[in-house]
Amino acid sequence: MLSVVDGIFIFVIISESVLGTLGNGFIGLVNCIDCAKHKFSTIGFILTGLAISRICLIWLLIADGFMHIFSPDIYLSNAFNLVEGISYFWLIINQSSIWFATSLSIFYFLKIANFSNTIFLWLKNRINRIPTFLMGCLLISWLLSFPHTVKMFNDHKMKNATVWLFNMNRSEYFIKQVLLNLGVIFSFTLSLITCVLLIISLWRHNRQMQLNLTGFRDVNTEAHVKAMKVLVSFIILFILYFVSIIIEISIFSVPENKLLLMFGITTSVIYPWGHSFILILGNSKLKQASLRALQQLKCCEKRKSLRAT
Template structure:
């Protein structure tokens, strides 16, 4: 029987799962319908659709992993199942981080205004090369997933040896530090695309400041389409960075949960917070993106009219 704490966790995590799947599913569905109507898809919509799919996978794996960790911890004694879960988590995790970075860089190239030759070259090439870039992101994510398989298999061998020694010597405690280092270091490679997003963020701010100064010299009104576009993209990148650092801070804490008195409660809280990353950033994308926001308004209006009838 579940206690009150377990029931609350299940309610919250189920709610997050539903909202996350609906939000990301909505992004994919709107772009897919628009693709069917126009028989072509913009670069932005293409990246957003792939990002939404990867986040739906990530949310599903995270929710499944959270339920298993809290309610069925013995399942992790099955090495094959553990490997499968962590492979899917690593693959979807890296995919959504790289795809989000591609979106941030694409917005930066389209909105920012610099005269550097490299910037101008990337600005011209990004639309043509985006499919190859996303394919490269998939290859990198798959590579890290395969590396994870080797790390987990190695850890499993160490675990078997440790258990054998424990049975022989009667040692009652086996350190969990060896399990922390490889997995954590492997997933910390995700900092590479985040650094790219940080660079894009600072360059966007620099571009906005330069543009604002130019506008002030020629016009009394500092608000124009370019300024609004800069501000909108900066909000998107800022929200991504905020949710990402929150997500990875929780991930690191989960590695030390076994040191806490209330280990199960700590895992529950960390899992709830971690799911906010693929959920919250996608909701912000819907609000900031004009097409997605207008489509959501039309859906709400149609629903309101249907209810009135």
């Protein structure tokens, strides 16, 4: 039987999932409509892919977490094939979501930052090739991760699950996790580098404005600040997400700690839904579309109230 604390955690998790689905669904819908009306855009492709992958990621996290909570024996039973399938799908979706977010960071950096470096200018002129870069990185990440995932599940099937988990020493377990997440670590490093370079670009731009005795913030400064908010929020939320995933993985060692697992799920879902609303507020097109949608909802409510009276 669930306790009051368990009930609160489940309510929060479901609320986060609904918010994440609505936020990311809105981003995907706006960009799909825009793509149907106009020509294909790089930013539209990245945002749509990011939204779809995050919706899938949210519900995969929920499904896996609830299986841990309500059916923990499934990891030791013959139904383990279901868990294996979910794990493979999660691997694809998780890495897709992270690489789409990294591509968005790179896009903002190349679009807004100002550097005279030859490599930067060469990359800036090829900004529309980011989708190709994204697909290449995703393919490499999957090729690096899948063999280790397959081996891990084969070892699990050949041995008793409990024996397999507890016989694996910490260093071996750490190495396996690093190999599984090489693509994720590399993508996060890229996002961190773009964020630092954008800060340098903003600092140089502000210094130039001061030398020119210009006291007001121009359009370029505003663009820098908006991009910085999106990038910094992504990095903070991603670190939070990564820590929560580590917490969930550690549950294999302490399966009886259900409260810790629920905390891990609650924290992990913050990343895909929280960042979506930051993107909506930070993107002028998405922000205007959300304001129009809210105005239409208010008009509908007024019409209903007038009809009722």
